[in-house]
Amino acid sequence: MDDVTPYIVLSTILFTIGSVGVLTRRNAIVVFMSVELMLNACNLALVAFAKQHGNLDGQVAAFFVMVVAAAEVVVGLAIIMTIFRTRRSASVDDASLLKY
């Protein structure tokens, strides 16, 4: 049984950095990158726990997350590009028209 505590600690740090990034940054690209950081922090935790339990379920789940993240990047970047083209800015605070 390996000690996975350092991995979990790292994962938590990464996740916290990611979520702080999402909450504080205005630029959509940076927000997006922060989201990716959070996803990868989760992946790290999944893999670490899989290693601890000695089965492959967590690793398989990490693959799924990667695939979904890739798909999400495609859609998300496309949306950010479109927003940037129409309003010459990638600030998430500017794109608040839907509240009306």
Place this chain on the structure above:
Amino acid sequence: MFLLSEGGASIPVVDPLGADGVFSLLWLVIALPLAGATILLLGGRRTDAWGHWLGTLTAVGSFVLSLVLFVSMLGREEGQRQVVQHLYDWIRVGDLTVSIDLLLDPLSVLFLLLITGVGSLIHVYSIGYMEHDPRRRRFFAYLNLFVAAMLMLVLSENYLGLFLGWEGVGLASYLLIGFWQHKPSAAAAAKKAFVVNRVGDIGLSLGIALFFVTFGSTSFTVISANASGASDGVLTALGLLLLLAACGKSAQVPLQSWLLDAMEGPTPVSALIHAATMVTAGVYLVVRSNFVFELAPHAQTAVVVVATVTLLWGAVIGCAKDDIKKALAGSTMSQIGYMMLAAGLGVYGYAFAIFHLITHGFFKANMFLGAGSVMHGMNDDVDMRRYGALRKAMPVTFLTFAMGYLAIIGFPGFSGFWSKDKIIETALIESPVAGIGALIGAGVTGFYMTRLMLMTFFGEKRWKDDVHPHESPSVMTGPLVVLAALSVLGGLLYLGHWIVDWLSPVVGTAPKHEPPVPAIVITLLVLAVVAAGVATAWLLVGKRPVPVTAPQDVSFATRAARADLYGDTINETLVINPGRHATAGLTRGDRSLVDGLFTGSAGVTAALGAQLRKVQNGFVRSYALSVVGGVVLVLAALLVVNL
């Protein structure tokens, strides 16, 4: 206290036979004028050219049919003179079955003759009177509608059918009073008549409901057979409700105020509706409901009180009016008071009430039409102060009017003498206080009618030079002559007590009451009082020149009488203003309380929404923060639970 003895009189029960033979045509009496009204109203301008002839024809046809029915009824034995014709079931709901049944009996047949007879004459007269009115066809349609409704009123065998006619009469009178609707005063008068009549209608509709609750039926046959089984309180309530209804329709105090204003209508309307027929509906109702009133002595006392007050009230108003039609209207109110008084005296007076009703129908229609004829010749001026010396300019109108005048003051031999004398005599025996009131009323009648005669037909001419009084065309004077003849000869109905015997199957036979003094003494007393009234009028009006403008420095009594004895002021203070204040108060309460509750709750919701909306600020980051916060909260909760 009034002495209203119940005596030993038995109350007759309505127990009609089925209609056969000529009586099966009874429905046509109503259907003819109704068809006339329908054709004229729906036909529109196409019927303008001959509409008045059709209207007159249906009325005359109805009269001829009534005459045939009357003659066939004369040929029957006394016990077989009540005939009912079942037309159809109108309402059938649960226990309530109301059918349209027509009841022809000695009472309703007399009304039939009066309504259709006088009605036909007034139709004929109107052909001339309304000749230059562009809406003459419509006028005849309304007249026909009125006749049909009045016939329905007197022919119905149950109270609901009577109510149908009652409302129809109210509608027709509204339409006819306001016929010259371009005059605001006429429109207001029509509205006033309608509203005041509605007050009386409340009494009738509540009475009908009470009849149904008590007897399970509104039919005269059922009610008259079971009336004695009802409790005293119910019968008194019924009597008072019917009295309220009668007050509305017959312009009795306190619902009298509409009658004087109703003179805004064309004169034939005043003659037909407000003298000869419609205002008599209340008297008819009381006489017809004798099976209720005979068992409710308190209600009878109320009728006597109302009638005595009204007959003096109307007479006093008649004394001070310079408008010829309003003077006559005051006199109508007073004469209806006499009829109500007789009807309130119970079995002793019912027949005399109907007797006076018929003779009054003759002479009052005669005088109203005569007044119309005078106005026709005087460019529609109604102020008697600008008349004078018209007897030479309008000999026929003068002579016929004089017959009506002699009849109303009760000149010996004329119709009014017989009918009014009997009422005063009966009243003096049965209820001395009311009798003395009626006696005084007779004197006042002599005064105001003489004043009217003197101001209109005698004295110096007071009209302006551009007025050229002329006799009316023969289509107008013809009905006047007929009505004048009837005013003279109407007393023949009492020949050999005919009308009393004729009506006894309906209203009962009065036990013989010996007057304390011989009847001839009472008659002489009445004549003396009337003569005093006439002499006073001669001294005050006939011997002195009449000022063309009404003098203003007059006594309080004259001012009060000119203002209809402040009837409108009383209504305003007691009913209209409190009603207005109550309405204003209720509106205020509605606005502040009811509306406040609704707008308040809506406001609270809106304010809550405005606060909640601030959460939805559109910033993705703040949404993300709530998501994170939520996750942290859930995790914390899980930790707390698990530890």
